[in-house]
Amino acid sequence: MTRPAWYPLTDTDGRAIAESFRSLSADQVSRWIQVVLAGEDSFVAAARDSSPWNYLKEVYHSLDSISREVFRDSLIILLERLLTDGPDHLEDAAPLEYFFLLIGSVFRFPYPSTAPVSLLRTLGEKFVGQADPAGKIAWRALQALVALKYRGDSLFWEKLYTKGGSSFLGLTFSGLCLRDVQEGFDWLAEHGREPGVLAALFFRLPLLIQENGVALISRLLDKLGRHLSKQDTEELAYYAAQLKLRLAGDLRPSPFYEWLSEEVRVFADYLDPEMSQRHPSLARQIEALESLVAELHPVPESLKNPSWAIRVLFGLSSSIARARDLPQALLSKVLFELDDYITNAAKSASAMELRQQRLILLDRRFVLFGSDVLIAPPEIDRAGHSPSMFS
Amino acid sequence: MNFSDLISSHPSREDILSRLRDLADETGTNSQMRQNLLTEVRLKEDDWAELATIILAAPPTTGATRSSIRKWCLTRTLRGGPANLPSTVNFYRYISFSRVSECLAESGVVDSEDQGDALLFSHLGIEPSKFSATFRDTPLGRFLMWSTFGVSLATLIGEPSPPLEDVLCALGLTVNHPPYLLLEFTMPSGKAQIPTFCDAYAGDPWNRYFRSSAIGDAHGRTMPTDTCKRENGFPEVVHEVITAATLTSPLRYA
Secondary structure, three states, rough: OOOOOOOOOOOOOOEEOHHHHHHHHHHHHHHHHHHHHHOOOOOOOOOOOOOOOOOOHHHHHHHHHHHHHHHHHHHHHHHHHHHHOOOOOHHOOOOHHHHHHHHHHHHEEEEEEEEOHHHHHHHHHHOOOOOOOHHHHHHHHHHHHHHOOOOOOHHHHHHHHHHOOOOHHHHHHHHHHHHHHHHHHEEEEEEOOOOOOOHHOOOOOOHHHHHHHHHHHHHHHHHHHHOOOOOHHHHHHHHHHHHHHHHHHOOOHHHHHHHHHHHHHHHHHHOOOHHHHHHHOOHHHHHHHHHHHHHOOOOOOOOOOHHHHHHHHHHHHHHHHHOOOOHHHHHHHHHHHHHHHHHHHHHHHHOOHHHHHHHHHHHHHHHOOOOOOOOOOOOOOOOOOOOOHHO | OHHHHHHHHHOHHHHHHHHHHHHHOHHHHHHHHHHHHHHHHHHHHHHHHHHHHHHHHHHOHHHHHEEEEEEEEHOOOOOOOOOOOOOOOOEEEEEEHHHHHHHHHHOOOOOOHHHHHHHHHHOOOOHHHOOOOOHHOOOOOOEEEEEEEEOOHHHOOOOOOOHHHHHHHOOOOOOOOOEEEEEEEEEOOOOOEEEOOHHHHHOOOOOOOOOOOOOOOOOOOOOOOOOOOOOOOOOEEEEOOOOOHHOOOOOOEE
């Protein structure tokens, strides 16, 4: 059997070859994407529990910039078709969650794009409140908007919640927090007695802390607690204490923490569509990163609890690892400084804990650079044996 | 009766074999799938008869054949029967950190992979007994789960810990998206099933390294990758997705 002309060439594992996308149109790629999402493509994944959208993400990242544009256009075509034809054909052909999660992931690289936002908004507004699969489209479209860090107006989110009901509680909270975290908490307080409010908050709290800092979120939680049921308040208090313990250890928040949180926010903003529009120059964003590097070296004197600071750095390294298309030399520099920073911090922290954190950074560095390792290989092995770190 | 027996007297035998051959020619994974299909012993004659009908009803393309097998498998998972295990046993599962985040987003627990990353990270190292009630109910995967057991923890994470690649290859996996988490958990008796062809091929993508177990086997056994030094693999079972409440040790990196 021969494959159709619109199919990319594949290697012996059935994986699409990046170069072959250069000759495909967006319409052709959209057909191929549907085949993959529908489980009709025989690609081989290394992990048993990988998924089609994970594979498509990997393919996307392997493409050159022109092919990526084509890939993105193909997703827009599918979104438009979904809007025109309704859910039936896509729901039958491909799991909706894979499709929308792919949208939320792809349109963040190599730079955040607002291209799918109006379509996602329209899909959400059109299908919200309807029975599945249409209702599911609305939910997944909003999920993609949150993944793209879309800061819609509060009326948009609230209207969708009113029509969509309780299953939209967490998404609405997330959407409002992206616009203004205080507004999000105020809105949640208004719905404090509804079932599901605790889960809506619980699963989003760690990222909110990472992006907004312990001090602000603690204040907002204190305020919110008064609007929750007794049982929810008790569990929230327990969880908040646990998170604080994880983030701040037994030390009071220090100026260093606030500074570091701010730097993480700067980096997070780099990935954000609106921020990117406000500062269209890539050079400007790179400057922010370079100043971060400068600040990290040498290690600030105010650092008192390295193990907790490293947790914040983990968040930073996550962001860095996702920003694959920044100039490699710059990424190399950032990661090298982080590595150096952790080595210094290791002198006064739990060896085991730091070992784990450091290994993550090293792993991420490998993920980032793949075979093109531009920086020196780590001097420790996977087991964490390093005479220089903990001696 | 296995599938091979059924189609030996099937009127469309050649057509079925031809379609399977075309599929097997595509990739090594598909070839292994065909071999497993022809040797699987834990499914029933009615099941095989239905599969033959479904394959023949699909358009004659490899994609359609693959999809029809996968969809047929989806309705027949967890049918291998309970694995014969000691009364108390700890199960272990390796999974990439980022994949757990993806699963959380897929199942709608979180809105994005970023949220999933932050949620998981905030729970690393916490004793399961101290998990909040909400987190205890959190599923740590999607659809089915595969795990190993009966190996000492020292084999998996001993001191010095073996290279991750050495452990994963014995499980039929390669290091794809580090870092990895090692989940250690328990399950009620009877939940762990002997893996069958359908458990292996209901998902997408298919994994190359799976082999069906034989009649009388107490449980499955992992199929190491081609280049793995541990040639025997580890004991293996399949089961429903576990929640954080079943963990017996903190979430930790492998």
